Amino acid sequence: MLLQDGCAAVVHLSSCHHLSEFGQAVCRCLQMRPAFSTVHHGYELRFLNTGMLCTVFLKLSCQVVSPQLDTMTQMDYKYSLLGPAIDDYRKRPLLLQVDNTPMNPFAVLEVKRDALKRSNNSGCFCKIRVYGVLFGLAVMFVIMASYVLNGDKKGLLLTPSPYHFTTLVNPGLFAFNLSSEKDYAHIKLVVKSIKSKVDFGSSRHIPExxxxxxxxxxxxxxxxxxxxxxxxxxxxxxxxxxxxxxxxxxxxxxxxxxxxxxxxxxxxxxxxxxxxxxxxxxxxxxxxxxxxxxxxxxxxxxxxxxxxxxxxxxxxxxxxxxxxxxxxxxxxxxxxxxxxxxxxxxxxxxxxxxxxxxxxxxxxxxxxxxxxxxxxxxxxxxxxxxxxxxxxxxxxxxxxxxxxxxxxxxxxxxxxxxxxxxxxxxxxxxxxxxxxxxxxxxxxxxxxxxxxxxxxxxxxxxxxxxxxxxxxxxxxxxxxxxxxxxxxxxxxxxxxxxxxxxxxxxxxxxxxxxxxxxxxxxxxxxxxxxxxxxxxxxxxxxxxxxxxxxxxxxxxxxxxxxxxxxxxxxxxxxxxxxxxxxxxxxxxxxxxxxxx
CATH class of the missing domain: 3.40.50.300 (P-loop containing nucleotide triphosphate hydrolases)
Structure with a gap:
């Protein structure tokens, strides 16, 4: 998988030994390794393992080139630190697959460009600067609003870092209008799937x-x-x-x-x-x-x-x-x-x-x-x-x-x-x-x-x-x-x-x-x-x-x-x-x- 400046991608890997250095870094995180960082081709890769997620905060949108898909896809990361506070549902992240392995929707990776490296593409550099400024303004606005409006409530506006972890899911999942017969039918199937997995039989071990x-x-x-x-x-x-x-x-x-x-x-x-x-x-x-x-x-x-x-x-x-x-x-x-x-x-x-x-x-x-x-x-x-x-x-x-x-x-x-x-x-x-x-x-x-x-x-x-x-x-x-x-x-x-x-x-x-x-x-x-x-x-x-x-x-x-x-x-x-x-x-x- 090739990544341009400021990109993030979601991957799910079942084994590590046959992967590139980049893939092995992701896989180590998914295999319960503690937080670590590495540099790969000028990109600083930072990982945090929570037992379920590999995640860090994403700075801005980017272009991802997938060798498997052979396409360029614009990605917007609603589900980041500010996930619950952002209401722009028009852009959705794309789930990618590696080695034809099904996607784990609860694994996230941040890729941040090394500050010492410069892109040769001036158009991409300008785009990144614009996105960076807009993102910074958005963060300032949301944080200020959280203090003004939330007060002492334990609200849903912001979730603290590192206690909130990015979760990316298929873009087709969340753009729902239940007045649509098709969308309503899908959500009904989701609920049916949940109910089929309800199990009250397991009991927890009481600690000594x-x-x-x-x-x-x-x-x-x-x-x-x-x-x-x-x-x-x-x-x-x-x-x-x-x-x-x-x-x-x-x-x-x-x-x-x-x-x-x-x-x-x-x-x-x-x-x-x-x-x-x-x-x-x-x-x-x-x-x-x-x-x-x-x-x-x-x-x-x-x-x-x-x-x-x-x-x-x-x-x-x-x-x-x-x-x-x-x-x-x-x-x-x-x-x-x-x-x-x-x-x-x-x-x-x-x-x-x-x-x-x-x-x-x-x-x-x-x-x-x-x-x-x-x-x-x-x-x-x-x-x-x-x-x-x-x-x-x-x-x-x-x-x-x-x-x-x-x-x-x-x-x-x-x-x-x-x-x-x-x-x-x-x-x-x-x-x-x-x-x-x-x-x-x-x-x-x-x-x-x-x-x-x-x-x-x-x-x-x-x-x-x-x-x-x-x-x-x-x-x-x-x-x-x-x-x-x-x-x-x-x-x-x-x-x-x-x-x-x-x-x-x-x-x-x-x-x-x-x-x-x-x-x-x-x-x-x-x-x-x-x-x-x-x-x-x-x-x-x-x-x-x-x-x-x-x-x-x-x-x-x-x-x-x-x-x-x-x-x-x-x-x-x-x-x-x-x-x-x-x-x-x-x-x-x-x-x-x-x-x-």
Whole structure:
């Protein structure tokens, strides 16, 4: 394969020994070699292996000469670092084959011209300069827009490098108009293919405690094996090694990146030292973990549930609803658009619960016997990513099995807190996906655009299933980042079955948003009973159950109207086998969402 300046090509190779130097470089990457670079005929070839992809960022469009095809083909790489943010669907990348081997749509190679080499073709050089300028302007615009429009949301605008990997697929796949009978028939076949590969029979291997400790020894050294007796919430005393004038929150990463947390820490700082316990010439501070977690799912009513629960006098949350420590901050992911920073230590996470710990400690010290008069104060945490977001695993754990993560978030929570309780709020996954699109979408949202993104995502998911197991594709970071809508978040049963592998069924309360919306009093009573909370006065109960709903759809999004009927039909067909398994496991047919 011959490449001109700035080109990139996609290849799939089954063996290396008979290939040229160029082909061998590609093949080494595909055969699980770590990141490396080489120079071939003046081109700098840079590779990054992720276990599934060989990929790097592409700078601009180019011409590719294929000896097999004997043609020159203009290529435009929509699926690069800025893939999800670019809406120009008119140009599509071309899949090439080498040695007549079928194409792997999840392998990408960047070829960058050595700066010291110059092309003899002045026309090509001028074209490259023009493309380079235009590309630079486009990048600047998209990055600026991401900061202005995305804010603190974990949106879909940009995906961080190196956490987003280029995915190129056949140009004929994504230029779809479902109003066309031919295109509609093709997408139906895609869904049929996906459903034929749905398999709930495989079970994951539960890692041993020793293996978990090895991945994060510091966290396990901070959190004790046993908690204080006589109180409901998991708490303990930790020796404080600072002096009485030091700032305990000075290095907290949450405060560094969030103005809201800085304000909270300023308040906590003013009363921190008076809450220190002095025993045997040492200072101690109370530390607490949450008693319960609202773990999912996004756009299923978790914010409304959080707002109502925090009105209960015995329930305490952090000021910020979603710390995302277990899924993101622990790995150094602050915002999805900003790449990776230093990981947040567990102490920074525990700091978020200091205000609640003060109240629990106050109850302890107020009682002569050392037991609180109000033992039912509990702490909650409501990161809606906890149930499903394991996207960081591929970058930190290298011992994979069939492309599936060796460790999941629930493994670590169970290891330090086996008695924790979890609340899951679900809704019709078809409606969840559209709500997710409207909430996180930035510009040019429409039912037609949603339709196109659904088609694209379905085909990416099907492409993964051609080579990997269903669980592997659900947890596959590359596929998840490449899909313009988050289809995988609605595959509730896949995540639930993995949670039930480590926690008992009675530790997880599952609710439906549809039931909550129609009868909040009923669902809130279920939550109160599940958490073992005491009775409320009628006035307080009315305040909790009758307050307006939180985080509802914005007026501008309501004006877009519902999704297209044909899109709904396709999505309902896609989610049907997953809903059926969910209803069977829960022995509750309402989770089929058939009457909608």
């Amino acid at each position: 405690l020793k293996a978990l400790i090895k991945t994060d020894p510091h966290m396990f050294s901070v959190i004790p094996h046993k908690f204080l007796p006589g109180i409901k919430n998991p708490c303990w005393y930790e020796e404080y090694t600072g002096n009485r004038t030091s700032d305990p929150y000075r290095t907290n990463m949450y405060g560094r990146y969030s103005r809201r947390f800085r304000t909270v820490f300023q308040h906590l700082r003013s009363s921190f030292h008076k809450h220190l316990l002095y025993r045997k010439k040492k200072l101690y501070r109370m530390r607490c973990l949450p008693y319960f977690y609202i773990i999912g799912q996004p756009k299923c009513g978790t914010t409304d549930l959080y707002d109502r629960l925090r009105r209960h006098p015995d329930v305490k949350f952090t000021t910020f609803k979603e710390p995302h420590w277990w899924t993101r901050k622990r790995f150094g992911i602050i915002r999805l658009s900003e790449g990776v920073h230093d990981p947040y230590p567990v102490e920074d996470y525990l700091d978020l619960f200091d205000q609640a710990a003060y109240q629990i400690q106050g109850n302890l010290t107020a009682n002569d016997r050392g037991y609180p008069s109000h033992p039912n104060i509990i702490i909650g945490e409501a990161s809606a990513s906890t149930m499903w977001d394991n996207n960081a695993w591929v970058y930190f754990y290298d011992n994979t099995s069939e492309g599936e993560p060796p460790f999941l978030i629930q493994d670590f929570i169970h290891a330090v807190q086996p008695d924790a309780r979890f609340i899951v709020m679900l809704r019709d996954p078809v409606e969840r996906l559209y709500s997710d699109y409207l909430y996180f979408g930035i510009a040019n949202k429409s039912a037609e655009d949603f339709q196109e993104k659904v088609s694209e995502s379905l085909q990416l998911f099907e492409g993964c299933l051609m080579e990997y197991t269903m669980r592997s594709c659900v947890y596959n970071t590359t596929v998840n980042n490449a899909m313009p809508v988050r289809l995988q978040v609605g595959l509730y049963i896949v995540y639930l079955m993995d949670w039930l592998k480590v926690f008992n069924r009675d530790q997880i309360l599952l609710l439906r948003l549809e039931d909550h919306a129609s009868n909040r009093k009923y669902t809130m009573h279920k939550v109160f009973d599940f958490l073992g909370l005491g009775p409320l006065t009628k006035e307080k109960e009315s305040e909790i159950t009758e307050s307006p709903a939180s985080n509802t759809r914005r007026p501008a999004d309501k004006n877009l109207g519902p999704m297209l009927a044909i899109t709904k039909e396709i999505l309902r067909d896609f989610y049907t086998p997953f809903n059926a398994k969910l209803a069977k496991v829960l022995q509750n047919d309402s989770f089929l969402w058939e009457n909608r």
